[in-house]
Amino acid sequence: MPRTLEGQITMEKTPSYFVTKEAPRRIYNMSRDTKLIVVVRNPVTRAISDYTQTLSKNPAIPSFQALAFKNVSTGLIDTSWSAVRIGIYAKHLDNWLQYFPLSKFLFVSGERLVSDPAGEMGRVQDFLGLKRVVTDKHFYFNETKGFPCLKKPEGGSKPRCLGKSKGRPHPKIDVQVVQRLREFYRPFNMKFYQMTGQDFGWD
Numbered sequence: 001m002p003r004t005l006e007g008q009i010t011m012e013k014t015p016s017y018f019v020t021k022e023a024p025r026r027i028y029n030m031s032r033d034t035k036l037i038v039v040v041r042n043p044v045t046r047a048i049s050d051y052t053q054t055l056s057k058n059p060a061i062p063s064f065q066a067l068a069f070k071n072v073s074t075g076l077i078d079t080s081w082s083a084v085r086i087g088i089y090a091k092h093l094d095n096w097l098q099y100f101p102l103s104k105f106l107f108v109s110g111e112r113l114v115s116d117p118a119g120e121m122g123r124v125q126d127f128l129g130l131k132r133v134v135t136d137k138h139f140y141f142n143e144t145k146g147f148p149c150l151k152k153p154e155g156g157s158k159p160r161c162l163g164k165s166k167g168r169p170h171p172k173i174d175v176q177v178v179q180r181l182r183e184f185y186r187p188f189n190m191k192f193y194q195m196t197g198q199d200f201g202w203d
């Protein structure tokens with residue numbers, strides 16, 4: 001990682017850190033002043049999104065339902081499947097709180113990042129102690145993509161949306177499967193709201 005000079009901040013993005021057991025200790029030992037930003041979305045949608053990504057790389061994988069359940073008839077969820085396990089946010093946060101206080105974290109709502117990107121980016125900039133440079137003026141809603149995009153990225157002149165692998169259509173999942181997963185996550189979500197002091201409104 002390059003040396004951070006006066007007036008600079010160094011940022012690093014690795015989604016898997018949040019769910020990696022050794023990550024908090026290692027980061028703490030590197031710099032206990034590190035600020036941590038975690039983007040979270042409804043864990044049920046997250047699991048389906050995760051599955052969609054794997055499916056796009058390997059179309060031969062079993063169905064979502066076959067992977068999500070240990071036993072379909074009893075409704076027993078397979079928590080060893082990473083797409084399910086990653087969404088148990090309270091459990092992962094608990095591991096981080098052994099090293100970092102809550103004040104070092106910013107939890108960004110993945111849903112609001114889509115419905116109000118400038119609002120969520122405002123929170124990010126405040127958390128990092130930056131001037132609010134990124135505002136409403138930088139985003140527009142792209143009807144084709146179905147997501148917000150940048151009007152004019154830094155150093156470029158053309159509008160820019162995220163790539164094809166972001167915002168893909170999800171396969172249709174049986175409503176009962178979705179319902180069972182919602183029930184599964186509910187207590188963990190409640191715990192996560194309690195721990196963060198933020199209600200993300202998932203249900």
Ligand SMILES: Nc1ncnc2c1ncn2[C@@H]1O[C@H](COP(=O)(O)OS(=O)(=O)O)[C@@H](OP(=O)(O)O)[C@H]1O
Nearest residue numbers: 015049050052113114147148149162165166167168
């Ligand atoms: N502006 C904009 N454009 C496109 N997509 C957007 C945007 N904002 C948030 N999202 C959501 O980001 C989801 C993909 O991000 P990931 O978390 O999978 O990214 S990463 O691979 O972990 O870096 C992706 O999930 P899927 O919809 O399941 O593809 C999007 O819902």
